[in-house]
Amino acid sequence: MEVHLTPKSKHEIAEHQRQTAGRLRARFPESVLDQKEFRDEITIIVKSGDILEIAAFLRDTPELLYRHLSDITCVDCLNLGTERGRFAVVYQFYSFKYGDRIRLKAFVPENAAHIDSLVPLWRTADWLEREVFDMFGVVFRNHPDLRRILMPEDSEHFPLRKDYPLTGLGERESFPYVTRDGRIIEKSRSSRAR
Amino acid sequence: MDLSDKISKQVLTTKLDTLIKWSRKHSLWPMPFGTACCAIELMAVLASRYDLARFGAEAIRFSPRQSDLMIVAGRVCIKMMPVLQRIYLQMPEPKWVIAMGACASSGGVFDTYSVIQGIDNFMPVDVYIPGCPPRPEAIIESVLAIQEQISGERQEI
Numbered sequence: 001m002e003v004h005l006t007p008k009s010k011h012e013i014a015e016h017q018r019q020t021a022g023r024l025r026a027r028f029p030e031s032v033l034d035q036k037e038f039r040d041e042i043t044i045i046v047k048s049g050d051i052l053e054i055a056a057f058l059r060d061t062p063e064l065l066y067r068h069l070s071d072i073t074c075v076d077c078l079n080l081g082t083e084r085g086r087f088a089v090v091y092q093f094y095s096f097k098y099g100d101r102i103r104l105k106a107f108v109p110e111n112a113a114h115i116d117s118l119v120p121l122w123r124t125a126d127w128l129e130r131e132v133f134d135m136f137g138v139v140f141r142n143h144p145d146l147r148r149i150l151m152p153e154d155s156e157h158f159p160l161r162k163d164y165p166l167t168g169l170g171e172r173e174s175f176p177y178v179t180r181d182g183r184i185i186e187k188s189r190s191s192r193a194r
Numbered sequence: 195m196d197l198s199d200k201i202s203k204q205v206l207t208t209k210l211d212t213l214i215k216w217s218r219k220h221s222l223w224p225m226p227f228g229t230a231c232c233a234i235e236l237m238a239v240l241a242s243r244y245d246l247a248r249f250g251a252e253a254i255r256f257s258p259r260q261s262d263l264m265i266v267a268g269r270v271c272i273k274m275m276p277v278l279q280r281i282y283l284q285m286p287e288p289k290w291v292i293a294m295g296a297c298a299s300s301g302g303v304f305d306t307y308s309v310i311q312g313i314d315n316f317m318p319v320d321v322y323i324p325g326c327p328p329r330p331e332a333i334i335e336s337v338l339a340i341q342e343q344i345s346g347e348r349q350e351i
Contacts, residue, residue, distance in 0.1 A: 151308075152273050159307050168307025171272050175316045178279045180289070 008099055014040035016100045020064055027057055033084070041103070048089070048106040052116040058093055058102065059121060066093035066102060069118065072128035074136045077107075078162040085109035087138050091118075114139040117146075135160035212345075218262075218288070219344040220250040222337065225261035225285065227278060230268025232295040235327040244330040251337050258284040263340060265333075266319075269297035270310045282317050290340050293319045294333065296326045 008016075014037075021044050025032045031054060034045040046054055058066040071092040078086055084107035091104040108115050117140035118125035129140040130149040137158035140146055148155060155171070157164055177185040224246075226236055239246050246252050255261040258281045270278055282291070293313055296302035299322045301311035313319060320343060321336045328336075 164307070166306055171307055172310055173315070175275050175279070175310075177315070178283055178317050180318050181287070182283055184283075 010040045013100055014042065016098060017042040017102055020044075020058075020066075020100070020102050023061070023064065024054065024057070028054060041101075043103045043105055045084070045105045045107070048085070048108045048115045051089075051091070051104070051106050052118065052120070054104065055091065055093075055118055055121055058104075064095060065097045066095045066100075068094040068096060069122040069124055069128070070094050070101070072118070072125060072132055074132045074138055074160075076136060076160065076162045082107065087113055087136055089115055089132065089138060108138060113137060114141055116141050117143040119143055134158070137161065215345045219341040221253070222249075222251040222263045222290075222340065223253045223255050223261045224251055224263045224265050225255055225258055225281070226265050226267060227281065228265075228267040229270060229274060230297065232267035232298070232327040235330060236265060236267045236294065236333065239330045239333045244334065246334065246337065249334065249337055249341070258282070259286065261285060262288060263290045263292065263337075265292045265294055266298040266313055267294040267327075269302065269304055270313055271308045272310065273308075275310050275313075275316060278313065279317060288344075290320045290343065291318060292321045292323065292333075292336050292340065294323045294336070295328055296324065299324070302326060 021035050021042055024044060028050060031047045031050040032044060033047060036043045058064050073090045075088040075090060076086065077088055087108050089106045089108060093102050106115060115138065117129055127149060129143055130146060132138050133140060133146055134148045134150050135158060151159065157169060177187060179185065226233060228236060238244060240252060240254060262285065264282060264285060266278065293299040297304060298313055301309050321339045323332050323336045325332055
């Protein structure tokens, strides 16, 4: 496989990204909702229901070969007035062959915050999606092991949601006091309520 | 030479309590509970330039069962607090705790849902070290403060 070792200019990369976006629009005219360009970086907004097919197309098409899933993250667009849905799940791909990156965004609404898992295509999606689930509560369908990854297993909230207070809801106060002589004194949570 | 004369030059009489405190204070075995950048500074204290061995506290033990001074160096998150408490309970008595740096003492700049706002909310702390991170001299000073507490020269803070 030919690999481009020399770095391309920003302009060249943006041009290739535009071609990628064009290919995507041609192949999935219904699924590609929008395309945004800022500082030579292109974001393609797609329908959340078709993310698995689109990602497979990006990965396997010989002219694209975005074989590397570098990141999955999420943006909570609460109070930003987005009509497409509250959560934007963001996918970053990289093509080793062409030295290009592409960004996909898929909006999911709050009352149906779920999207297909990319684990069938990339094993690395496993932990990336668990993190998004842990922080935002977006559920990934067909994920093999969708558990919390950073927060304690008994957590009840999704801390990166915008309506979750920065200092939490008392989680950091909910521990007993251990004394020097080994006694454990349970503190009532209400007495330490903020 | 008279036998009693010979003994008086080689034997020191003291209270047993004082003797035990004296030996304890000069043979602290710290347990480093390092979770962040403070632990790097703690390593410097143990290395040759600052050399905590001069104060008898160089025997770092990573097992709580073998240590009597816990140095909590770094921020403690809500997932780590039960671990910290468990390790503290596993230490044999008598035991002392140093909260090293702003984070262990107060949460520091991390006023967030996941960081404990001072470990003294949930366990006893004997000496606090300010700083972010504290200088090695400050850590040595805190060990000296613990020593004074052990020998009863300074009241518990």
